[in-house]
Amino acid sequence: MNSFADKVAKLCLQKYNSLKKTGKPTSNEWTVLSGIVLENINGTLSVVSLTTGTKCLGGSDLLNTEIWERGSRLSDSHAEILARRAFLRYLYDQLDLLLNDQKSDVFALDSTDKIGIKPGILFHFFSTQTPCGDCSIFPKEAKVLDEEINPPAKIRKISALSEASNDSSLITTKKNCRIISDIYRTGAKCVSTEERQDLLEPGINYHVLGSLRTKPGRGDPTLSLSCSDKLAKWNILGVQGSFLSLLIAPLRLESITIGGGSPFSQEAMERGLYKRFGNDVARLKIFQATESFIHLKGTLRTQPCPTSIIWCSVRNRELEVAVEGRKQGATKKRKGNLLLISRRELLRIFLRIIEKYKGIDSEQRHPKKIGYYQFKQWSNLYQEAWKQLRLKKFHAWPTKPLESQDFIL
Protein backbone atom coordinates (compact mmCIF):
# COMPACT_ATOMS: atom_id res chain seq x y z
CA MET A 1 0.00 0.00 0.00
CA ASN A 2 1.20 3.45 -0.84
CA SER A 3 0.07 5.94 1.79
CA PHE A 4 0.58 8.97 -0.46
CA ALA A 5 -1.60 7.39 -3.16
CA ASP A 6 -4.28 6.65 -0.59
CA LYS A 7 -4.23 10.22 0.64
CA VAL A 8 -4.71 11.51 -2.91
CA ALA A 9 -7.48 8.98 -3.61
CA LYS A 10 -9.26 9.63 -0.33
CA LEU A 11 -9.27 13.39 -0.88
CA CYS A 12 -10.73 13.07 -4.38
CA LEU A 13 -13.34 10.50 -3.32
CA GLN A 14 -14.38 12.59 -0.32
CA LYS A 15 -14.73 15.67 -2.51
CA TYR A 16 -16.85 13.66 -4.96
CA ASN A 17 -19.09 12.40 -2.14
CA SER A 18 -19.58 15.96 -0.90
CA LEU A 19 -20.98 17.14 -4.28
CA LYS A 20 -24.72 17.06 -4.92
CA LYS A 21 -26.31 14.17 -6.81
CA THR A 22 -27.10 15.97 -10.08
CA GLY A 23 -25.00 14.49 -12.87
CA LYS A 24 -23.83 11.46 -10.86
CA PRO A 25 -24.64 7.88 -11.99
CA THR A 26 -28.01 6.27 -11.23
CA SER A 27 -28.12 2.82 -9.59
CA ASN A 28 -27.29 0.89 -12.80
CA GLU A 29 -24.74 3.34 -14.21
CA TRP A 30 -20.96 3.59 -13.81
CA THR A 31 -18.55 6.40 -14.47
CA VAL A 32 -14.89 7.41 -14.26
CA LEU A 33 -13.76 10.05 -11.79
CA SER A 34 -10.56 12.06 -12.34
CA GLY A 35 -9.04 14.94 -10.50
CA ILE A 36 -5.96 17.07 -9.93
CA VAL A 37 -4.55 17.62 -6.46
CA LEU A 38 -2.26 20.48 -5.44
CA GLU A 39 0.58 19.85 -3.01
CA ASN A 40 2.06 22.95 -1.39
CA ILE A 41 5.50 23.47 0.08
CA ASN A 42 4.36 22.08 3.45
CA GLY A 43 3.13 18.87 1.83
CA THR A 44 -0.53 19.82 2.33
CA LEU A 45 -2.81 18.34 -0.34
CA SER A 46 -6.00 19.88 -1.75
CA VAL A 47 -8.24 18.98 -4.68
CA VAL A 48 -8.35 21.72 -7.33
CA SER A 49 -10.27 20.00 -10.13
CA LEU A 50 -12.60 17.02 -10.18
CA THR A 51 -14.68 15.63 -13.03
CA THR A 52 -16.58 12.55 -14.18
CA GLY A 53 -17.23 11.30 -17.70
CA THR A 54 -17.26 8.35 -20.07
CA LYS A 55 -18.43 9.80 -23.39
CA CYS A 56 -16.87 11.11 -26.54
CA LEU A 57 -18.63 12.53 -29.61
CA GLY A 58 -18.27 10.71 -32.92
CA GLY A 59 -16.67 12.38 -35.94
CA SER A 60 -19.98 13.05 -37.68
CA ASP A 61 -21.46 14.61 -34.52
CA LEU A 62 -18.65 17.10 -34.70
CA LEU A 63 -19.02 17.80 -38.40
CA ASN A 64 -22.74 18.31 -37.88
CA THR A 65 -22.18 20.74 -35.04
CA GLU A 66 -23.71 24.02 -36.11
CA ILE A 67 -21.52 27.07 -36.52
CA TRP A 68 -22.96 28.81 -33.47
CA GLU A 69 -21.77 25.85 -31.41
CA ARG A 70 -18.17 25.90 -32.61
CA GLY A 71 -15.88 26.21 -29.67
CA SER A 72 -18.82 25.69 -27.32
CA ARG A 73 -19.30 21.94 -27.47
CA LEU A 74 -16.74 19.53 -26.05
CA SER A 75 -15.91 16.53 -28.20
CA ASP A 76 -14.04 14.55 -25.55
CA SER A 77 -15.82 14.14 -22.22
CA HIS A 78 -13.70 11.38 -20.69
CA ALA A 79 -13.09 12.30 -17.05
CA GLU A 80 -9.31 12.63 -17.52
CA ILE A 81 -9.71 15.20 -20.29
CA LEU A 82 -12.35 17.20 -18.42
CA ALA A 83 -10.16 17.20 -15.29
CA ARG A 84 -7.39 18.89 -17.24
CA ARG A 85 -9.79 21.47 -18.73
CA ALA A 86 -11.20 22.23 -15.27
CA PHE A 87 -7.61 22.51 -14.05
CA LEU A 88 -6.92 25.15 -16.74
CA ARG A 89 -9.89 27.13 -15.46
CA TYR A 90 -8.50 26.84 -11.95
CA LEU A 91 -5.11 28.14 -13.15
CA TYR A 92 -6.79 31.09 -14.94
CA ASP A 93 -8.63 31.94 -11.74
CA GLN A 94 -5.36 31.80 -9.82
CA LEU A 95 -3.75 34.12 -12.40
CA ASP A 96 -6.68 36.50 -12.11
CA LEU A 97 -6.17 36.65 -8.33
CA LEU A 98 -2.46 37.33 -8.78
CA LEU A 99 -2.98 40.11 -11.31
CA ASN A 100 -5.59 41.74 -9.06
CA ASP A 101 -3.08 41.91 -6.21
CA GLN A 102 -4.74 39.11 -4.28
CA LYS A 103 -3.14 35.99 -2.90
CA SER A 104 -2.67 33.11 -5.33
CA ASP A 105 -1.89 29.61 -4.03
CA VAL A 106 0.01 28.78 -7.21
CA PHE A 107 1.59 31.80 -8.89
CA ALA A 108 3.91 34.65 -7.95
CA LEU A 109 5.40 37.60 -9.88
CA ASP A 110 9.15 38.04 -9.91
CA SER A 111 11.00 41.38 -9.91
CA THR A 112 10.67 41.65 -13.70
CA ASP A 113 6.89 41.02 -13.62
CA LYS A 114 7.21 37.51 -15.04
CA ILE A 115 4.79 34.92 -13.71
CA GLY A 116 6.27 31.85 -12.07
CA ILE A 117 5.01 28.88 -10.07
CA LYS A 118 5.60 29.32 -6.33
CA PRO A 119 8.41 27.18 -4.96
CA GLY A 120 7.45 23.70 -3.79
CA ILE A 121 4.11 23.59 -5.62
CA LEU A 122 3.37 20.19 -7.23
CA PHE A 123 0.35 18.75 -9.02
CA HIS A 124 -0.82 15.14 -8.83
CA PHE A 125 -3.32 13.42 -11.11
CA PHE A 126 -5.93 10.95 -9.90
CA SER A 127 -8.26 8.64 -11.79
CA THR A 128 -10.48 5.79 -10.62
CA GLN A 129 -9.33 3.45 -13.40
CA THR A 130 -6.43 3.16 -15.83
CA PRO A 131 -6.72 5.56 -18.80
CA CYS A 132 -8.25 4.11 -21.99
CA GLY A 133 -5.78 3.09 -24.69
CA ASP A 134 -2.27 1.74 -24.21
CA CYS A 135 -2.20 1.97 -20.37
CA SER A 136 -5.19 -0.39 -20.24
CA ILE A 137 -3.67 -3.25 -22.24
CA PHE A 138 -2.05 -5.82 -19.96
CA PRO A 139 -2.25 -9.49 -18.99
CA LYS A 140 -5.30 -10.44 -16.96
CA GLU A 141 -3.29 -12.06 -14.19
CA ALA A 142 -0.72 -9.29 -14.06
CA LYS A 143 -1.41 -8.39 -10.47
CA VAL A 144 -2.57 -11.61 -8.82
CA LEU A 145 0.29 -11.64 -6.36
CA ASP A 146 -1.19 -14.17 -3.92
CA GLU A 147 -1.77 -16.62 -6.69
CA GLU A 148 1.84 -16.34 -7.77
CA ILE A 149 2.86 -17.79 -4.45
CA ASN A 150 -0.03 -20.16 -4.04
CA PRO A 151 -1.89 -20.63 -7.32
CA PRO A 152 -5.43 -22.02 -7.17
CA ALA A 153 -5.90 -25.55 -8.45
CA LYS A 154 -7.57 -24.43 -11.69
CA ILE A 155 -4.62 -22.30 -12.73
CA ARG A 156 -2.09 -25.02 -11.81
CA LYS A 157 -3.99 -27.41 -14.02
CA ILE A 158 -3.97 -25.08 -17.03
CA SER A 159 -0.32 -24.39 -16.35
CA ALA A 160 0.52 -28.08 -16.64
CA LEU A 161 -1.60 -28.30 -19.75
CA SER A 162 0.13 -25.35 -21.37
CA GLU A 163 3.52 -26.96 -20.86
CA ALA A 164 2.25 -30.13 -22.46
CA SER A 165 0.57 -28.48 -25.42
CA ASN A 166 3.09 -25.67 -25.73
CA ASP A 167 0.21 -23.35 -26.57
CA SER A 168 1.70 -19.95 -27.41
CA SER A 169 -1.27 -18.09 -25.96
CA LEU A 170 -0.46 -19.49 -22.52
CA ILE A 171 2.71 -18.28 -20.88
CA THR A 172 4.09 -19.74 -17.68
CA THR A 173 6.23 -17.58 -15.45
CA LYS A 174 9.65 -18.56 -14.10
CA LYS A 175 8.03 -19.79 -10.93
CA ASN A 176 5.65 -21.80 -13.10
CA CYS A 177 2.73 -20.68 -11.01
CA ARG A 178 1.34 -17.72 -12.91
CA ILE A 179 -0.18 -17.99 -16.33
CA ILE A 180 -1.20 -15.36 -18.80
CA SER A 181 -3.87 -16.59 -21.13
CA ASP A 182 -5.62 -13.36 -21.96
CA ILE A 183 -5.25 -9.63 -21.71
CA TYR A 184 -7.51 -6.77 -20.75
CA ARG A 185 -8.77 -5.24 -23.94
CA THR A 186 -9.43 -1.66 -24.80
CA GLY A 187 -12.11 -0.61 -27.26
CA ALA A 188 -9.67 2.06 -28.40
CA LYS A 189 -8.60 1.33 -32.00
CA CYS A 190 -5.15 2.11 -33.39
CA VAL A 191 -5.23 5.33 -35.41
CA SER A 192 -5.29 4.53 -39.12
CA THR A 193 -1.92 6.17 -39.85
CA GLU A 194 -0.22 4.08 -37.13
CA GLU A 195 2.28 1.48 -38.43
CA ARG A 196 1.49 -0.87 -35.55
CA GLN A 197 -2.04 -2.24 -35.94
CA ASP A 198 -3.85 -4.75 -33.69
CA LEU A 199 -3.48 -8.41 -34.67
CA LEU A 200 -6.94 -9.23 -33.26
CA GLU A 201 -5.85 -12.82 -32.58
CA PRO A 202 -7.42 -14.67 -29.66
CA GLY A 203 -5.71 -14.45 -26.27
CA ILE A 204 -2.68 -12.31 -25.62
CA ASN A 205 -2.07 -11.43 -29.25
CA TYR A 206 -5.27 -9.45 -29.63
CA HIS A 207 -3.65 -6.05 -29.26
CA VAL A 208 -0.35 -4.58 -30.35
CA LEU A 209 1.42 -2.55 -27.65
CA GLY A 210 2.52 1.08 -27.79
CA SER A 211 0.26 2.37 -30.59
CA LEU A 212 -1.58 5.67 -30.63
CA ARG A 213 -5.29 4.95 -30.40
CA THR A 214 -8.57 6.80 -30.81
CA LYS A 215 -11.16 6.77 -28.01
CA PRO A 216 -13.19 3.59 -27.58
CA GLY A 217 -16.78 3.64 -28.73
CA ARG A 218 -19.30 1.85 -30.90
CA GLY A 219 -20.70 3.15 -34.14
CA ASP A 220 -19.60 6.51 -35.43
CA PRO A 221 -15.80 6.56 -34.97
CA THR A 222 -14.38 9.39 -32.93
CA LEU A 223 -11.48 11.66 -33.86
CA SER A 224 -10.28 12.09 -30.28
CA LEU A 225 -7.20 10.25 -29.12
CA SER A 226 -7.22 7.89 -26.14
CA CYS A 227 -6.59 9.22 -22.63
CA SER A 228 -3.28 7.27 -22.49
CA ASP A 229 -2.06 9.21 -25.54
CA LYS A 230 -3.24 12.61 -24.29
CA LEU A 231 -1.68 12.03 -20.85
CA ALA A 232 1.58 11.04 -22.58
CA LYS A 233 1.47 14.28 -24.58
CA TRP A 234 0.90 16.37 -21.43
CA ASN A 235 3.72 14.53 -19.73
CA ILE A 236 6.11 15.86 -22.37
CA LEU A 237 4.67 19.28 -23.29
CA GLY A 238 3.07 20.07 -19.94
CA VAL A 239 -0.61 20.31 -19.05
CA GLN A 240 -0.81 24.09 -19.55
CA GLY A 241 -1.58 23.98 -23.30
CA SER A 242 -0.79 26.67 -25.85
CA PHE A 243 -2.48 29.77 -24.39
CA LEU A 244 -0.98 29.47 -20.93
CA SER A 245 2.42 28.81 -22.52
CA LEU A 246 2.38 32.52 -23.42
CA LEU A 247 2.48 33.30 -19.71
CA ILE A 248 4.14 30.44 -17.83
CA ALA A 249 6.79 27.75 -18.25
CA PRO A 250 5.57 24.18 -19.00
CA LEU A 251 3.77 22.69 -16.03
CA ARG A 252 4.16 18.95 -15.62
CA LEU A 253 2.26 16.55 -13.40
CA GLU A 254 4.33 15.01 -10.65
CA SER A 255 2.43 11.75 -10.27
CA ILE A 256 -0.61 9.77 -11.29
CA THR A 257 -2.61 7.63 -8.87
CA ILE A 258 -5.15 5.05 -10.01
CA GLY A 259 -7.94 4.13 -7.60
CA GLY A 260 -8.20 0.70 -5.99
CA GLY A 261 -10.55 -2.14 -6.92
CA SER A 262 -9.80 -1.76 -10.62
CA PRO A 263 -7.38 -3.69 -12.90
CA PHE A 264 -3.94 -2.09 -12.90
CA SER A 265 -0.47 -2.83 -14.26
CA GLN A 266 2.55 -0.73 -13.36
CA GLU A 267 4.29 -1.92 -16.51
CA ALA A 268 1.42 -0.95 -18.83
CA MET A 269 1.10 2.45 -17.14
CA GLU A 270 4.82 3.14 -17.55
CA ARG A 271 4.74 2.01 -21.16
CA GLY A 272 1.59 3.99 -22.03
CA LEU A 273 2.70 7.21 -20.36
CA TYR A 274 6.38 7.41 -21.32
CA LYS A 275 8.42 4.26 -22.06
CA ARG A 276 6.95 3.74 -25.54
CA PHE A 277 8.30 7.17 -26.56
CA GLY A 278 11.93 6.46 -25.68
CA ASN A 279 14.34 6.77 -22.78
CA ASP A 280 14.70 10.54 -23.05
CA VAL A 281 11.06 11.16 -22.08
CA ALA A 282 10.35 12.62 -18.64
CA ARG A 283 8.84 10.20 -16.15
CA LEU A 284 6.07 10.76 -13.70
CA LYS A 285 5.46 8.66 -10.62
CA ILE A 286 2.75 6.03 -10.94
CA PHE A 287 0.79 4.58 -8.01
CA GLN A 288 -2.28 2.53 -7.29
CA ALA A 289 -4.31 3.34 -4.18
CA THR A 290 -6.34 0.85 -2.17
CA GLU A 291 -9.28 3.26 -1.80
CA SER A 292 -11.90 2.49 -4.44
CA PHE A 293 -14.71 4.42 -6.10
CA ILE A 294 -18.36 3.56 -5.41
CA HIS A 295 -19.40 4.12 -9.02
CA LEU A 296 -16.94 1.76 -10.74
CA LYS A 297 -18.25 -0.47 -13.53
CA GLY A 298 -19.55 -3.74 -12.06
CA THR A 299 -22.24 -6.40 -12.10
CA LEU A 300 -24.95 -3.94 -11.02
CA ARG A 301 -23.48 -0.93 -12.78
CA THR A 302 -23.45 -1.91 -16.43
CA GLN A 303 -24.35 1.32 -18.26
CA PRO A 304 -21.95 4.24 -18.73
CA CYS A 305 -23.36 7.40 -17.16
CA PRO A 306 -24.12 9.92 -19.94
CA THR A 307 -23.70 13.03 -17.79
CA SER A 308 -20.50 14.59 -16.45
CA ILE A 309 -19.89 16.65 -13.38
CA ILE A 310 -17.23 19.31 -13.62
CA TRP A 311 -15.92 20.91 -10.45
CA CYS A 312 -12.96 23.19 -9.87
CA SER A 313 -11.77 25.34 -7.02
CA VAL A 314 -12.63 28.79 -8.40
CA ARG A 315 -14.51 31.82 -7.06
CA ASN A 316 -17.42 31.69 -9.48
CA ARG A 317 -19.54 28.69 -10.53
CA GLU A 318 -17.50 25.85 -9.04
CA LEU A 319 -19.79 23.06 -10.24
CA GLU A 320 -21.32 22.41 -13.66
CA VAL A 321 -23.10 19.44 -15.21
CA ALA A 322 -22.57 18.51 -18.85
CA VAL A 323 -24.32 16.17 -21.26
CA GLU A 324 -23.25 15.42 -24.86
CA GLY A 325 -20.48 18.00 -24.53
CA ARG A 326 -22.88 20.83 -23.63
CA LYS A 327 -23.93 22.40 -20.40
CA GLN A 328 -27.00 20.58 -19.10
CA GLY A 329 -30.07 22.58 -20.07
CA ALA A 330 -28.33 24.49 -22.89
CA THR A 331 -30.49 25.03 -25.97
CA LYS A 332 -30.26 26.99 -29.18
CA LYS A 333 -32.42 29.67 -27.59
CA ARG A 334 -30.02 29.99 -24.70
CA LYS A 335 -26.79 30.23 -26.68
CA GLY A 336 -24.97 32.10 -23.98
CA ASN A 337 -25.38 29.21 -21.57
CA LEU A 338 -21.92 27.70 -22.05
CA LEU A 339 -19.69 25.43 -20.01
CA LEU A 340 -16.92 27.51 -18.49
CA ILE A 341 -14.43 24.86 -19.63
CA SER A 342 -15.50 25.12 -23.30
CA ARG A 343 -12.88 26.47 -25.73
CA ARG A 344 -14.86 29.67 -26.15
CA GLU A 345 -15.15 30.43 -22.43
CA LEU A 346 -11.55 29.46 -21.64
CA LEU A 347 -10.40 31.83 -24.39
CA ARG A 348 -12.62 34.58 -22.99
CA ILE A 349 -11.17 34.13 -19.49
CA PHE A 350 -7.64 34.02 -20.90
CA LEU A 351 -8.11 37.27 -22.84
CA ARG A 352 -9.45 38.97 -19.71
CA ILE A 353 -6.29 37.90 -17.89
CA ILE A 354 -3.81 39.11 -20.49
CA GLU A 355 -5.58 42.49 -20.59
CA LYS A 356 -4.33 42.96 -17.06
CA TYR A 357 -0.87 41.53 -17.52
CA LYS A 358 1.97 43.98 -18.13
CA GLY A 359 4.57 41.33 -18.96
CA ILE A 360 3.17 40.51 -22.43
CA ASP A 361 3.69 42.25 -25.80
CA SER A 362 1.05 44.82 -26.59
CA GLU A 363 0.36 43.07 -29.93
CA GLN A 364 -0.74 39.96 -28.14
CA ARG A 365 -3.09 41.90 -25.94
CA HIS A 366 -5.89 42.53 -28.45
CA PRO A 367 -6.18 39.42 -30.58
CA LYS A 368 -9.98 39.23 -30.31
CA LYS A 369 -10.52 39.68 -34.01
CA ILE A 370 -8.46 36.66 -34.98
CA GLY A 371 -9.83 33.15 -34.83
CA TYR A 372 -9.19 30.72 -31.99
CA TYR A 373 -6.94 28.49 -34.09
CA GLN A 374 -4.84 31.41 -35.35
CA PHE A 375 -4.51 32.78 -31.86
CA LYS A 376 -3.19 29.42 -30.66
CA GLN A 377 -0.38 29.73 -33.18
CA TRP A 378 0.88 32.86 -31.37
CA SER A 379 2.31 30.56 -28.77
CA ASN A 380 5.50 29.92 -30.75
CA LEU A 381 7.42 27.92 -28.20
CA TYR A 382 4.57 25.55 -27.49
CA GLN A 383 3.63 25.10 -31.15
CA GLU A 384 7.25 24.41 -32.10
CA ALA A 385 7.64 21.88 -29.27
CA TRP A 386 4.46 20.10 -30.41
CA LYS A 387 5.62 20.12 -34.04
CA GLN A 388 8.95 18.54 -33.04
CA LEU A 389 7.23 15.98 -30.84
CA ARG A 390 4.97 14.92 -33.70
CA LEU A 391 7.94 14.60 -36.04
CA LYS A 392 10.04 12.58 -33.62
CA LYS A 393 7.69 10.51 -31.49
CA PHE A 394 3.99 10.99 -32.23
CA HIS A 395 4.14 10.40 -36.02
CA ALA A 396 0.65 8.96 -36.24
CA TRP A 397 -1.12 11.73 -34.25
CA PRO A 398 -3.93 12.85 -36.62
CA THR A 399 -4.70 16.48 -37.37
CA LYS A 400 -8.15 17.47 -36.15
CA PRO A 401 -10.50 19.10 -38.63
CA LEU A 402 -10.22 22.83 -38.05
CA GLU A 403 -13.97 23.49 -37.96
CA SER A 404 -14.16 23.05 -34.19
CA GLN A 405 -11.39 25.61 -33.70
CA ASP A 406 -12.54 28.05 -36.36
CA PHE A 407 -14.44 30.67 -34.40
CA ILE A 408 -14.02 34.17 -33.08
CA LEU A 409 -15.48 35.50 -29.86
Ligand SMILES: [Zn+2]
Ligand atom coordinates in the same frame (compact mmCIF):
# COMPACT_ATOMS: atom_id res chain seq x y z
ZN1 LIG B 1 -10.40 7.73 -21.73
